[in-house]
Amino acid sequence: MDYLRLFLVFAKIGGFTFGGGLAMLPILQREIAEKRAWVTQEQLMDYYAIGQCTPGIIAVNVATFVGHQRKGIFGGVIATLGVVTPSVIIISLIAAFISNFQDVLLVRWAFDGIRPAVVALVINAALKIVKKSLVDAWTVAMFAVVLVLSTLTNVSPAVFVLAAGVCGILLKGGNRHAAAA
Amino acid sequence: MPLLLELFLRFFYVGLFSVGGGLATLPFLKEMGETTGWFTAAQLSDMVAVSESTPGPLGINMATYVGFQTAGVPGAILAVLGEVAPALVVIVAVSHVLMKFRDSKYVAYAFYGLRAASAGLIAMSCLSVAQLTLFNKGVFAETGNPVMAFNFWGFVLAVVLFVGLRKFPKLHPIAFVAFGAAAGIGFHYLIGG
Numbered sequence: 001m002d003y004l005r006l007f008l009v010f011a012k013i014g015g016f017t018f019g020g021g022l023a024m025l026p027i028l029q030r031e032i033a034e035k036r037a038w039v040t041q042e043q044l045m046d047y048y049a050i051g052q053c054t055p056g057i058i059a060v061n062v063a064t065f066v067g068h069q070r071k072g073i074f075g076g077v078i079a080t081l082g083v084v085t086p087s088v089i090i091i092s093l094i095a096a097f098i099s100n101f102q103d104v105l106l107v108r109w110a111f112d113g114i115r116p117a118v119v120a121l122v123i124n125a126a127l128k129i130v131k132k133s134l135v136d137a138w139t140v141a142m143f144a145v146v147l148v149l150s151t152l153t154n155v156s157p158a159v160f161v162l163a164a165g166v167c168g169i170l171l172k173g174g175n176r177h178a179a180a181a
Numbered sequence: 182m183p184l185l186l187e188l189f190l191r192f193f194y195v196g197l198f199s200v201g202g203g204l205a206t207l208p209f210l211k212e213m214g215e216t217t218g219w220f221t222a223a224q225l226s227d228m229v230a231v232s233e234s235t236p237g238p239l240g241i242n243m244a245t246y247v248g249f250q251t252a253g254v255p256g257a258i259l260a261v262l263g264e265v266a267p268a269l270v271v272i273v274a275v276s277h278v279l280m281k282f283r284d285s286k287y288v289a290y291a292f293y294g295l296r297a298a299s300a301g302l303i304a305m306s307c308l309s310v311a312q313l314t315l316f317n318k319g320v321f322a323e324t325g326n327p328v329m330a331f332n333f334w335g336f337v338l339a340v341v342l343f344v345g346l347r348k349f350p351k352l353h354p355i356a357f358v359a360f361g362a363a364a365g366i367g368f369h370y371l372i373g374g
Contacts, residue, residue: 015236016355022306024238026354046292049299050275055197056268057206057240064265064272069280076273084261087237091245092257094231101231106366111234113365115314116335117357120342126300126307133296142294146301151308158200160298168294169287 003078006071009036010063010082015090021051021058023118026125028062038070041132053158059083138171184252185259191217192244192263199240206240206264210247219251240264315339338364 009031017024025048032038039047044062051061060083067079094101101107134140146160182190191213199205207229214220220228228250232242241261248260282288312318314335321330342357 014238014241016358017238018236018358019233019239019310021238022303022310025303030354042292042296045296045299048303049292049295051272052299052302053200054268054271054275055200056265056271057196057199057238059238060241060265061268061272064269065276068273068276073273076269076276080265080269083238084241084265087235087241088245088257088261090235090237091231091242092249092254094235095246095249095257101234105369107234109366109369110362111365112335112369113338113361113363113367114358115361116332116339117342117361117364119311119314119335119339120346121354121357122307122310124343124346126303129303130300133300135293139293139297142297143301143304146298147304150302150305156200157302160302161295164294164298165291166294168292168297169290172290172293173287 002071003074006067006075007078007082007085010067010079011085013063014059014083015086017059018114019118021048021062022122024059024062025129026121029125029128032066039066041129043069045129045133049161053156053161138167142167185255187217188248188251188256189259189263192248192260193266195244196264197267206243210243213247220247224250311339334368 013024013027013031016027025044028044029041033041033044047062047065048058051058051065054061060080063079063083064076067082068076071078098104130143134143142164146164149155150157150160195206195209195213199209210225210228211222214222214225228243228246232239232246235242241264244260244264245257248256248258250256252259279288315332316327317330317332321327324330338361342361345352345360346357
């Protein structure tokens with residue numbers, strides 16, 4: 001029963017995400033952090049950070065992570081299958097029956113409204129996360145550096161995530177030693 | 182090699198080496214089309230358009246599309262399984278290690294820094310999503326006129342929905358997506374196309 005619920009929740013998330021991994025964030029926040037308390041907003045951040053520097057698709061990686069943390073290896077597999085199942089069904093149907101889906105007028109019209117809606121949703125979701133993760137001057141500084149450098153350069157996200165992890169250990173660990181000495 | 186096995190293995194390779202989301206798989210798919218002759222570059226750009234206009238993670242939609250065009254429903258399923266298999270193994274391993282060292286203070290210290298970087302990356306992707314939606318770089322390059330390139334109607338809709346999100350935080354995100362779709366159809370209907 002728990003596995004079925006895990007599958008269905010992630011199928012819902014996969015079926016209503018329009019766009020990339022980031023577009024999944026608002027629905028993930030609602031479904032698994034706010035409505036069900038399976039994870040905290042902070043944990044969701046951690047999974048996003050790791051999902052960006054491991055191979056594969058960010059949205060799927062986050063699903064695998066949540067599934068595994070909740071229900072072990074089998075949970076990871078179930079959540080992964082859940083998040084990809086709507087895509088497999090919808091795309092197969094379109095590929096089989098509609099040869100020029102992107103030319104269907106109504107679809108184009110709808111997407112002209114869905115895209116701005118996604119912009120509003122992701123900005124709202126990002127604001128929640130920024131508030132939670134910027135806890136002091138150091139984190140504000142790291143946030144600003146990553147934001148500027150990732151906008152201006154093509155450096156891999158993995159580099160920023162790993163560097164920030166090391167900075168975290170040095171800053172916090174260093175402070176503790178200083179306090180002890 | 183049987184076609185289905187080849188599909189699985191080729192997508193396994195894509196899943197293993199593309200780091201950073203759906204669009205990162207695009208160069209690999211381009212190369213796949215050229216080596217196998219399964220699809221042309223023009224078909225690939227159609228697939229991107231369809232994948233962007235349907236729900237679900239972009240990378241998974243692309244894998245389904247290629248798999249289906251190549252070998253029907255079994256092809257779609259094996260392409261998707263191939264694409265997610267490497268990440269599944271890596272993430273389960275990372276997640277397992279994290280659970281083991283959950284109480285280590287060094288893990289907590291690392292995440293203290295990592296969350297700030299993660300927030301920075303999310304803010305960056307947010308800005309690029311907003312730019313892609315609200316500002317047409319192609320039109321700007323062609324006309325040099327920023328006013329023509331600006332999606333004024335989309336901007337108004339995004340602002341209205343953002344205010345709605347702050348006012349009605351209990352409303353489900355899906356409701357806002359549905360409202361956006363209805364507004365898009367209504368807008369085009371009113372202006373006649």
